[in-house]
Each structure stands twice: as structure tokens, then as C-alpha cells.
Amino acid sequence: MAYTDAITALSDPTRRAVFERLRAGPRPVGEMAATLPVSRPAVSQHLKVLKDAGLVEETRHGTKRFYSVRRDGLDELRRWIEGFWDDVLAAYKEAADDHDRSKD
Amino acid sequence: MAYTDAITALSDPTRRAVFERLRAGPRPVGEMAATLPVSRPAVSQHLKVLKDAGLVEETRHGTKRFYSVRRDGLDELRRWIEGFWDDVLAAYKEAADDHDRSKD
DNA sequence: CGTCTGTGTAAGCCATGGCTAACCGTAAGC
DNA sequence: GCTTACGGTTAGCCATGGCTTACACAGACG
Structure with a gap:
């Protein structure tokens, strides 16, 4: 469910x-x-x-803390969208095929 | 700013x-x-x-309304993530190169 | 036309969560 | 060891928004 945490985290504009x-x-x-x-x-x-959403990680240098993008976290979100995208295209293609067959 | 609408819309679990x-x-x-x-x-x-977020579209059949995924909307979100992803990888690679150079 | 089916809309309630101000902890520099 | 710089944490305020109930509206069907 990690990609849901990512989306939730990114929903706020700030x-x-x-x-x-x-x-x-x-x-x-x-x-x-x-x-x-x-x-x-x-x-x-x-x-x-x-x-907490896994999108960012922390590195300490003295009293400063550097934050950077955690690539694994972003990648999970990326993959969810790719998967959804693929399913939608497949459903669309299937619907088109059904339509073609109905024309015989 | 359409991808922001998409993220905001998808932030709710329901x-x-x-x-x-x-x-x-x-x-x-x-x-x-x-x-x-x-x-x-x-x-x-x-x-x-x-x-409203452009993620879905409506088709009316009598009193029923069929909702389906609007591919353009999903694609905008997809492209934002791809772009972000590319930037992060580039920044990571650049940092690695800097590190290599500093070792001379 | 009445009615039933399928759905959008409005009002109001309540939980979630983002913001600030005040406070606390820790490493560096003298 | 003080002081200063840098950041995390807490308490409390207030706006946002998701949910239900009640109502409105359009098409199908007799």
C-alpha cells in the first residue's frame, strides 16, 4: 500500500x-x-x-540535515500509474475489439 | 497545473x-x-x-451514466512523475560524477 | 400522465490535518 | 561550559472536505 502513502503525501500543495x-x-x-x-x-x-511516506530520506552533517528524494518511494508510485495505465489501455483495446466483432 | 488536480483527487482512499x-x-x-x-x-x-480533475469522463445511456477513465488526464500525471524521475536520476548521476572528480 | 429507476444537488455535521508560536535538544566555535 | 545555529516536537486554532439525509430531475414504461 506504499504508493497510497506517496499520493496522500503529495496531495498537499505546500x-x-x-x-x-x-x-x-x-x-x-x-x-x-x-x-x-x-x-x-x-x-x-x-x-x-x-x-514516513518513503518519498524522502535524511542525511545528517553536523547540526544540518540534508533531505533528498528516496528513489524507491517514487518508483512505487510510478509503477502503480504504469500498471493502471496498461490496464486502461487493455480495457480500451478490448472494448474496441468487441465492437469490431459486433459489426460482423 | 492539471497533474496537481489529479493527485489531489486521488489522495482520498474512497x-x-x-x-x-x-x-x-x-x-x-x-x-x-x-x-x-x-x-x-x-x-x-x-x-x-x-x-473536474480530468481523470474521468461521463457517457449517458438513457437514465444511466457510465463513467470511464479519461486517458489524457491520467497521462498528465504519468508525465509529471516521469519528468520528476528523470530529474532525480540526473541529479544523482551528477552528484556521483562530482564525487568521482573530487577523488583526483 | 403516473410511477419507478438511476442519478445529481444542497444542507449540515464532524473528523482530519495544516499552520503558528513556544519550547526542547544537539553539535560547533570560542 | 556558554552561546549560537539548525531543526524536531507540542498545543491549540481553524479551514477544508467527506459523509449522510432529504430533495430535485430526467428518461423508460405502462
């Missing part, structure tokens, strides 16, 4: 903004909070949710 | 359950509500959200 900050690589909390319209504790809370 | 019912093809509202733990109006409301 949390997506936090996550987007990690697109290009690891970032410390304070740096991200400085470019966001919410307080640092809020960012910290969002990072906790992202971490 | 709404995901509704959406999953459409994996294998079009379904009328009542049939879906019968296999879900919520009332029919609730399902109707969820379908409205999914429709």
Missing part, C-alpha cells in the same frame, strides 16, 4: 512545493523554508510526512 | 476505490456504489471531483 525543492538534489531544511511562504516548523512537519 | 472500479472499463454509478462502503450520493460526489 508539501509538493517542498518535494519539488528536492528535484535537483539534497537540501537542508532552513534553506527550503527560506524560499517558502510557511514557517520552518511547517516545513519540518511536511518533511516528516514525506519521510 | 475516491481511489471508485477510480479503481474503472480500471477494467466503464461502470454506472449505482453498480459502483453497491460494492463500496459509502452511500450512492457520496460516490456521485467523488465522481464529480474525478471528472
